[in-house]
Amino acid sequence: xxxxxxxxxxxxxxxxxxxxxxxxxxxxxxxxxxxxxxxxxxxxxxxxxxxxxxxxxxxxxxxxxxxxxxxxxxxxxxxxxxxxxxxxxxxxxxxxxxxxxxxxxxxxxxxxxxxxxxxxxxxxxxxxxxxxxxxxxxxxxxxxxxxxxxxxxxxxxxxxxxxxxxxxxxxxxxxxxxxxxxxxxxxxxxxxxxxxxxxxxxxxxxxxxxxxxxxxxxxxxxx
Numbered sequence: 321x322x323x324x325x326x327x328x329x330x331x332x333x334x335x336x337x338x339x340x341x342x343x344x345x346x347x348x349x350x351x352x353x354x355x356x357x358x359x360x361x362x363x364x365x366x367x368x369x370x371x372x373x374x375x376x377x378x379x380x381x382x383x384x385x386x387x388x389x390x391x392x393x394x395x396x397x398x399x400x401x402x403x404x405x406x407x408x409x410x411x412x413x414x415x416x417x418x419x420x421x422x423x424x425x426x427x428x429x430x431x432x433x434x435x436x437x438x439x440x441x442x443x444x445x446x447x448x449x450x451x452x453x454x455x456x457x458x459x460x461x462x463x464x465x466x467x468x469x470x471x472x473x474x475x476x477x478x479x480x481x482x483x484x485x486x487x488x489x490x491x492x493x494x495x496x497x498x499x500x501x502x503x504x505x506x507x508x509x510x511x512x513x514x515x516x517x518x519x520x521x522x523x524x525x526x527x528x529x530x531x532x533x534x535x536x537x538x539x540x541x542x543x
Contacts (some may be wrong), residue, residue: 325386325523327379327419327516328412328445330405331372332394333365340377340494342384349390354400356407365392375423375513377494382517385524389415393424400424402431405460406438413442418523421516422449423509425458435460446523446532448516450508451486461512467519467533471511480518487515487536 326347333351336343343364351360367373376388391408393400405424412420420442439447439460449461451468461468470488475481480489489511522535 325383325418325520326389326416327383327386327421327520328389328391328408328415328417329372329376329379329421329423330391330393330408330412331367331375331421331423332369332398333367333372333392334376334388334390335367335370335373336364338373338377340380341373342380345380345384345387347387347389349392350408350411351392351395352404352408352411354404356401356403358407358411360392365390367392368396369394369398371398371423371509374493375421375509378510378513379421379517379520381494382514383520386419386520389417398424402426402428402434406434409435409438409447409460410441413445417442417445419516419520420445420447421513422447422460423512425450425453425461427453427456427458429459431459432463436463436465439463439465446519448487448512448519450512453508467515467536469508469512469515471508477514480515482536487518489514489518 349365351365353359393404447466450458451461468486470486471491472488475490477490491507491511493510
């Protein structure tokens with residue numbers, strides 16, 4: 321059997337009992353403190369915020385055969401440290417992640433050197449992150465070596481577009497029956513997650529970052 325693609329989801333953890341989550345595809349993960357040190361490993365880091373679960377669900381919807389490595393950097397709120405994020409990228413690379421999903425980011429340019437070093441330490445992974453936030457370049461998504469993702473509300477969730485070197489996807493997560501889209505979580509986080517899901521589905525064939533980027537640059541036509 322071919323090796324399964326491993327997607328590292330650096331976020332708030334995951335809730336394995338959520339109906340949109342296939343727990344069989346979750347690998348034991350990590351929790352990272354604000355100082356960048358591992359504070360939990362060897363188990364699934366449980367999500368207390370819901371964000372990481374929704375992000376993981378969006379990825380699994382697009383790539384149900386991929387394995388997921390959850391790495392929690394958000395604990396009590398959707399705020400974390402640059403050191404924790406850089407450490408998480410390094411751990412994802414060490415664990416052999418093919419794709420690293422970063423449905424997060426910062427506009428603080430002071431963190432660029434730290435993130436650039438972390439990305440350089442993950443040459444065998446395709447890292448996806450938001451390219452900008454409200455028109456301001458976002459880190460690490462705007463750095464070389466990262467596949468930046470943009471948001472377009474008019475793109476159907478079933479596909480993506482390629483514009484100016486960026487993947488552009490819908491900002492809506494996997495829908496919850498009976499809940500209007502705008503009452504659910506939504507935004508650039510989910511454009512990134514859906515882009516990672518599309519990438520993971522293609523990565524089963526195009527396993528190197530360079531080959532995967534080439535494949536992604538010819539996306540399917542809009543449905």
